[in-house]
Amino acid sequence: MPFSGLVQENGTWVGKGYAFYLLELLSSKLNFTYTIVPPKQHILGNSRSGILSLLYEKKVDMAVAFLPLLPELRKYCTFSTALDQSEVTVLMKRPQESATGSGLLAPFDHTVWLLVLTAVLFVGPIIYVFATLRAKLWKQPDSENFSLFSCVWFVYGSLLKQGSTILATTGHIYVNGNSIVVYI
Numbered sequence: 001m002p003f004s005g006l007v008q009e010n011g012t013w014v015g016k017g018y019a020f021y022l023l024e025l026l027s028s029k030l031n032f033t034y035t036i037v038p039p040k041q042h043i044l045g046n047s048r049s050g051i052l053s054l055l056y057e058k059k060v061d062m063a064v065a066f067l068p069l070l071p072e073l074r075k076y077c078t079f080s081t082a083l084d085q086s087e088v089t090v091l092m093k094r095p096q097e098s099a100t101g102s103g104l105l106a107p108f109d110h111t112v113w114l115l116v117l118t119a120v121l122f123v124g125p126i127i128y129v130f131a132t133l134r135a136k137l138w139k140q141p142d143s144e145n146f147s148l149f150s151c152v153w154f155v156y157g158s159l160l161k162q163g164s165t166i167l168a169t170t171g172h173i174y175v176n177g178n179s180i181v182v183y184i
Contacts, residue, residue: 004065006038013038019064022083036064044068052076116159124152 004019013036015023027034037060043050044067047057051067054060055077066086069079108116128151135145 006036012036015064019066023064044073047076116156119159120152120155124148124155127151127154 002017004015004017006013007016008014015036023034026032037054039045039049039051039054041050045052047053051063051065052073053076055063063077066084067073067079069082073079125148128146128148131146131151
């Protein structure tokens with residue numbers, strides 16, 4: 001729920017949620033009736049279990065639920081046109097260690113931090129060499145010159161997915177007639 005669900009009312013299965021609301025609309029527009037056959041296991045499953053087994057064994061004509069469109073499932077069933085796309089956001093409780101001083105290093109053990117440091121120290125300078133070679137080979141005066149620190153910062157930010165991989169730069173203010181133009 002709220003996408004799809006089943007409840008038993010007076011001995012019969014009744015569908016609830018958005019998927020069954022859409023089925024009711026189709027049923028009234030196209031003038032057909034249906035009977036709900038619940039799977040033995042409320043899982044997506046395969047040819048031997050779950051919702052897909054009912055389709056594969058032709059015990060039901062269609063499944064009414066918001067199911068993932070996975071290519072490997074096409075051998076068990078045929079999917080209709082996609083009716084909706086959704087995103088899932090997960091929130092987690094903040095770890096207790098993060099409130100203390102040791103929280104900064106808490107997500108990884110010492111081996112992982114050592115490997116991150118090694119990658120930053122080796123890959124950062126390699127990127128710097130390639131960026132410098134690119135600037136010299138292209139001979140474009142307006143091309144961006146990256147410092148060693150910005151290349152190392154890029155690697156660190158990319159590995160840890162923390163903040164931005166863009167190094168902060170200072171801005172310039174130019175007065176142009178009656179307007180002020182700020183370049184950052």
